[in-house]
Amino acid sequence: MKKRIILLGGAGFIGHNLALQLKKNYDVFVVDSLQVNNIGEHSLKDSKNQNLYINLLNQRLDLLKLNNIPIQIVDARDYTLLTSFFNSIKPHIVIHLAAVAHAKKANKDPYSTIDHSMRTLENVLDIIRGRSIHLIYFSSSMVYGNFKKKKVTELDHCDPLGIYGTLKFSGEKLVQAYEQVFKSTYTIIRPSALYGPRCVSGRVGQVFIEKALKKQNLEIEGDGNDALDFTYIDDLIHGIELSIDNPKAINQIFNITYGNAAKIKVLADLVTSYFPRIKVSFKKRDVLMPERGTLSILKAKKELGYMPQFNLAKGMHEYISWYKSLNL
């Protein structure tokens, strides 16, 4: 019998990609309200790319349906509804992805960020306590704050900046507290700067390609020397798969990224190499974005056998080819 996995926030960018891959070996159940950075989000309706994003979000739902992955449309802040869903599925594993997954949005709207990120996490922790349900919690590279060395490891001090990183770090602490008090087992994942098909989150790679497709110039925040550990979605999914049901991942934290940061101006150069007429300009940097860089993935390589496959050039080639295939 296959193990049952619930993905909370499973219609999101990471969630639906993860669900499609995990379905090969597990019984997968998606829970999502579709209200945050998804079809029901009001701000989506103000976006200039509204039609494109609605289309991509519907593509996610179609893919889940095509792969016989059931979606329960539930707001995970609702403890009673969530409890009855868990009781009906009796999962072996739950993956918590639900959040306002964007640092700038989090700083603009702390209340709803705390609500969707922490209330949903607290509900899950409380529902699974005392049962043998393993929790995989999605944290972030933002827990480190400004990177103080070339490569940060899971043992380095966390000093987050702003609402998003602080909540992610609080989430980690809460997950660990439930392990201390109730012996609930967990794996904490710290991803960074993901990109790939059907993302509507407005991260830099997506914004650059969509601008270039519309023949608009690219705008870099800062001087372009900020570096991020850009990670293609398939690499992250591969890393998560390796951590599931792996005794070496129990009660552990893993950085799961490409493991080699690239400067934003390198990303811009890559995009303009596909769209040669597009120019690049610079604007003021957001001071609340920490200065990041490379996350060490040595632990994931050693303990899980993780081996990312997509350097930025290869990942962006995939991503741009996919966008071009949409014939926008």
Ligand SMILES: NC(=O)c1ccc[n+]([C@@H]2O[C@H](COP(=O)([O-])OP(=O)(O)OC[C@H]3O[C@@H](n4cnc5c(N)ncnc54)[C@H](O)[C@@H]3O)[C@@H](O)[C@H]2O)c1
């Ligand atoms: N994408 C990245 O680059 C990145 C990097 C680091 C960490 N993360 C973390 O990974 C997780 C997933 O990120 P993503 O990029 O897929 O985000 P996303 O915004 O695409 O997906 C989040 C999903 O959670 C759902 N959700 C939010 N609140 C909910 C609630 N109350 N009830 C039910 N569903 C709810 C939303 O509807 C959405 O579909 C987040 O926790 C995020 O912080 C993402």
